[in-house]
Amino acid sequence: MFGRKRRQMRREFAEIWRQHAEMINTWEREEQEPVPQPEPVGDLAPVVDDFLPADLRVPTRDDVEGMMMRRQMPLVLDGEVHACPQCGSYRDWIVFTLGDEVWLRCRAGHQSLEPRLDTAWFDRNSGPTESRHATFDEGLRHLGHPDT
Known part of the structure; x- marks a missing residue:
């Protein structure tokens, strides 16, 4: 009785691990595909010295x-x-x-x-x-x- 239950649990556990491995392989394939990079815009953004006033800044x-x-x-x-x-x-x-x-x-x-x-x-x-x-x-x- 216990041997049959143990074998059933091992099969279920092995199936879960197989599904997990397939999911990881899918993620790795997705990560290997090249992601298109945005092209640089240039100097369109204005340069700002300090975004926050001095009394609101967190001290570094x-x-x-x-x-x-x-x-x-x-x-x-x-x-x-x-x-x-x-x-x-x-x-x-x-x-x-x-x-x-x-x-x-x-x-x-x-x-x-x-x-x-x-x-x-x-x-x-x-x-x-x-x-x-x-x-x-x-x-x-x-x-x-x-x-x-």
Whole structure:
């Protein structure tokens, strides 16, 4: 009884795979056919410097002098938990970038350059930019850190 049911399921499964393979082959044949490309129009479109006014544009990485994020988890670098060199705290960091450098600031206000981190690490671990601030202290207040 179970052998017959198993053979039936295998036949159905094989039929589904055969149909799937036929569908893929059809798509591949369609993709291989040349698609006609539109001919270039020329210089008919006017050149516009800025589409949106400055207050409506989303800031790009070039527009922002520095970016910061809050990291409440411990920071593990080279297999070790990183601690503040001055006070020894190991969590609740503000991580910020200035140019190609990454700086760390602990809850007590101690700041230090971290050469083992780079802006690529910062980009991978930070989320989207929530807001822009005119000063560093405003950014710290926004992230809930005291400014000293």
